[in-house]
Amino acid sequence: MSTPExxxxxxxxxxxxxxxxxxxxxxxxGLTANSHLTFIGGQxxxxxxxxxxxxxxxxxxxxxxxxxxxxxxxxxxxxxxxxLGPTCDDRTREVIAEVLGQSLVFEPIIEAAxxxxxxxxxxxxxxxxxLKQAYRLEGGDFLPNAHGTAPGLWFxxxxxxxxxxxxxxxxxxxxxxEQVLPRLAERGFLLSGEAYVQLRTAGIGESELEARxxxxxxxxxxxxxxxxxxxxxxxxxxxxxxRLSSPSGLLTSEQLxxxxxxxxxxxxxxxxxxxxxxxxxxxxxLLRAGDKTLAVAEAGTGGLLTSExxxxxxxxxxxLGALVCNSxxxxxxxxxxxxxxxxxxxxxxxxxxxxxxxxxxxxxGADYAxxxxxxxxxxxxxxxxxxxxxxxxxxxxxxxxWARKLSYPGPRRTxxxxxxxxxxxxxxxxxxxxxxxxxxxxxxI
Numbered sequence: 001m002s003t004p005e006x007x008x009x010x011x012x013x014x015x016x017x018x019x020x021x022x023x024x025x026x027x028x029x030g031l032t033a034n035s036h037l038t039f040i041g042g043q044x045x046x047x048x049x050x051x052x053x054x055x056x057x058x059x060x061x062x063x064x065x066x067x068x069x070x071x072x073x074x075x076x077x078x079x080x081x082x083x084l085g086p087t088c089d090d091r092t093r094e095v096i097a098e099v100l101g102q103s104l105v106f107e108p109i110i111e112a113a114x115x116x117x118x119x120x121x122x123x124x125x126x127x128x129x130x131l132k133q134a135y136r137l138e139g140g141d142f143l144p145n146a147h148g149t150a151p152g153l154w155f156x157x158x159x160x161x162x163x164x165x166x167x168x169x170x171x172x173x174x175x176x177x178e179q180v181l182p183r184l185a186e187r188g189f190l191l192s193g194e195a196y197v198q199l200r201t202a203g204i205g206e207s208e209l210e211a212r213x214x215x216x217x218x219x220x221x222x223x224x225x226x227x228x229x230x231x232x233x234x235x236x237x238x239x240x241x242x243r244l245s246s247p248s249g250l251l252t253s254e255q256l257x258x259x260x261x262x263x264x265x266x267x268x269x270x271x272x273x274x275x276x277x278x279x280x281x282x283x284x285x286l287l288r289a290g291d292k293t294l295a296v297a298e299a300g301t302g303g304l305l306t307s308e309x310x311x312x313x314x315x316x317x318x319x320l321g322a323l324v325c326n327s328x329x330x331x332x333x334x335x336x337x338x339x340x341x342x343x344x345x346x347x348x349x350x351x352x353x354x355x356x357x358x359x360x361x362x363x364x365g366a367d368y369a370x371x372x373x374x375x376x377x378x379x380x381x382x383x384x385x386x387x388x389x390x391x392x393x394x395x396x397x398x399x400x401x402w403a404r405k406l407s408y409p410g411p412r413r414t415x416x417x418x419x420x421x422x423x424x425x426x427x428x429x430x431x432x433x434x435x436x437x438x439x440x441x442x443x444x445i
């Protein structure tokens with residue numbers, strides 16, 4: 001049985017009000033998703049803080065002034081995103097400085113960082129409008145931006161904190177985790193460690209998960225707002241998270257970890273991991289632990305299964321590659337899937353799923369292989385009688401090859417996502433069993 005990652009018992013924090021102001025016409029027009037709320041809210045939640053409010057406003061100066069005045073008057077921490085860039089519609093810095101009665105002062109260090117970034121991309125001349133990013137609030141500080149030209153800005157007054165962040169997620173997110181969170185923790189606005197222990201599960205529904213874990217909750221005084229243990233569930237596509245915390249502080253971090261371990265014992269293979277890892281990451285870790293390799297073949301999911309492995313560091317050591325074969329000709333040519341098999345059973349069939357998994361395993365020399373062949377097209381039955389949402393998953397392993405039929409009606413994207421999650425979860429369970437058998441065999445030697 002695995003155990004949660006140990007962490008020191010975090011010190012209690014005084015409740016404070018956090019507000020997030022997200023700026024940008026593109027957010028209100030629906031051209032860009034508001035990922036800042038999801039990211040910042042999640043990061044604060046892990047440190048024991050819940051955002052009191054998120055307000056999305058336009059880039060217009062009057063809107064910025066009105067909302068900032070309101071938030072600054074009522075909140076202890078105000079975080080803004082967007083409007084720090086070099087163009088004429090980037091007004092956040094100037095408007096908020098005026099509201100606070102702060103002068104903007106030129107910071108040569110920022111200018112040098114912007115110039116260095118331009119040079120790195122082969123640009124020798126710095127457009128004059130970029131220099132507006134080199135100003136900070138006179139009584140504040142700046143947060144270096146390693147991934148862009150607009151630094152973040154930091155200001156404190158009368159026990160309040162203002163944190164102004166650039167809009168692009170690839171700039172905001174590392175700045176928030178590497179600079180903002182540590183500063184807030186140092187000042188006692190956040191917990192120094194994780195506020196909860198999270199168990200991530202796969203292949204089990206939210207209500208069934210709660211029912212299965214209820215005996216553990218009951219043994220520790222029940223799960224409620226007034227008890228020592230607080231429990232929260234969050235369902236994702238094919239996964240459910242269970243977060244254990246103790247807002248009252250009656251349970252230490254070590255006690256929460258012990259409770260989580262008891263929950264894991266009741267879940268068996270439905271337990272996926274502690275924390276935030278994806279199904280693909282868990283599978284990669286299991287492949288590495290068993291010194292095994294994986295290949296993938298897809299038809300009907302457009303490379304979505306393959307892309308799940310793309311963000312995992314060092315994945316090439318165990319993930320050998322993938323073939324996306326939508327046409328029957330590609331299946332025959334690239335994966336040696338027999339034409340007669342497709343003619344007799346159809347491309348969306350158990351037989352084809354087995355052939356694709358076997359073909360990609362042999363072609364790339366992998367120990368394990370996953371295949372998906374799915375019908376996620378028009379809302380009608382295809383020529384073989386498969387309704388939309390019909391999926392066949394193939395799994396090739398050292399000791400055999402199998403196929404499963406699944407049915408997930410719904411929009412095309414939903415069908416693809418659920419097919420990918422089902423394939424990864426099947427692989428995860430097989431790897432857990434295989435690694436367990438290997439461990440037992442090693443103990444007998």
